[in-house]
Amino acid sequence: MDRIDAMRLFVRVVERRSFTAAAHDTGVPRSTVTQVIKQMEERLGVRLLQRTTRSVSPTLDGEAYARRCVAILADIENAEGAFGAAKPRGLLRVEVQGTLARHFLLPGLPAFLAEYPDIELVISEGERWVDMVREGVDCVLRYGHLPDSEMVRRRVTMIERLTCAAPAYLERHGMPRSPDDLAGHRMIGLRSITTGHLAPLEFADGKGGYRSIMLPAPVSVTGTESYIVVARLGLGLFQVPLFHAERDLRQGSLVPILVETPPPSVPVSLLYPPNRQLSPRVRVFLDWAARQFAAVG
Template sequence: MDRLDAMRVFTRIVERRSFTVAAQDLGVPRSTVTDAVKQLEARLGIRLLQRTTRVVSPTLDGEAYYQRCLNILSDIEDAEGAFAGAKPKGQLRVDVHGTLARHFILPNLRAFLANYPEIEIYMSEGDRLVDLIREGIDCVVRVGTPQDSDMIARKVAMLDEVTFAAPSYIEAYGMPTHPDGLDGHRMIGFRSSATGRVLPLEFTINGQVREYILPATVSVNAAESYVSLAKLGMGLIQIPRYHANADLETGQLVEVLKDFPPTSTPVSVLYPRDRQLSPRVRVFIEWVAAVFNQKS
């Protein structure tokens, strides 16, 4: 294994805190990963990693070497990508909110891969907080206002939010005409993955955004369950319009309080602040921004 490949192995071990997981990520035997680190440590004459039965972590020298490796590998990728006709390649690991993935990203993914055939994508789904470095993720696509100051966030879209209910709910509780007349109504609680708290309903009244908490028999933390409960008549919900288009057409959901819309919700791509973007991450972010610009 040459020095550059050994550097790639070493950086993956540091990020994943595991020889075994790093080997799985890179598609090589664990013994290859172990030998690469031994050769690096022998060549440098220092100990790079501290090994315990549960976790692998860099020594002080290992942390310094890790940062230098990141810069070197990034510079090499940029240098190779600067030549005419050269296209990004390699594995790209992204984490995307599942509903966004199915509506915006997956339908357009074939075109992206046709343009960049040497990029291999691993896509996980979620809306939880992700430790990108530790989990080996290159970037995440998230809904809502980013809170993590360690990440750079590029806003790629603003999604119109709408209040919905099922016809059966309207039949049972009546059609509300003003947010101040919601006494006796119910909502389905949606718990934030960041705080664990139920998010309030938002309504814009005379240019001012006001929040309302209604009784909620059920609260969830997954978008699909949130919408499914609404279609069963369990309460009011607020979701991006795109998510409800099909249910509006079939009559399973109806829009309520349309004169008092919630605030729009940003969609952002987040990536580590202290890491230079690789060409494959850069082209993916540009592509995601273009997709949302066309469809949102």
């Protein structure tokens, strides 16, 4: 294995904190990973990694060397990418919010892979907060307002939302004409995976702001798919992205309400580690994903 490939392997070990995970990511036998790192340490004359039975972590020298390797590898990829015939290649791990991906991204995936046939795209689905560096994820697609972090954030669109209910629910509880009419109504709770808190319903106040209203929530969920399924069953009011409810609205299984006081739109963002912002693989995926949202949205 040449030094460039050895650097790539070392960086993956540092990111994943695991010889086994790095071997899986790169398709290299674990014994080879161990041998390459040993040879690297012997050549440099320093210990790069601290090994225990459960984890691997870089030493101070290892952290410094990993930063230099990341910079060198980015320069190499950029230099090769400057020539039209050299297209990005290699493994690209992406974590997505599933509903967004199915609506906006997956329909255009054949064209992306046709344009970049040497990119191996691994898509995982979830809504939790991901430790991108530790878990070896290159890019994350997320819906909503995000906590502050060191990750680079690229907003790709704002998603319009609306308040809905099933006809059966409205037959039992009546049609509210304004947020002031919501006494006696129920909502379907959307519970944060990270904090466990229920999100209130939000309504435009006519003054450029929004008011929050918390209603009794006999049922609460953490996933968007379950959220809309429970709503169809007539168990409460809920607020949902317009694109997610369009089919139900056409079929009449959901009815829009309080359309004069809509909830605020919510951002959709792509996040990626700052030390990978120059990676051609990540860059072409980010640009393609932004175009997908612009075209479908």
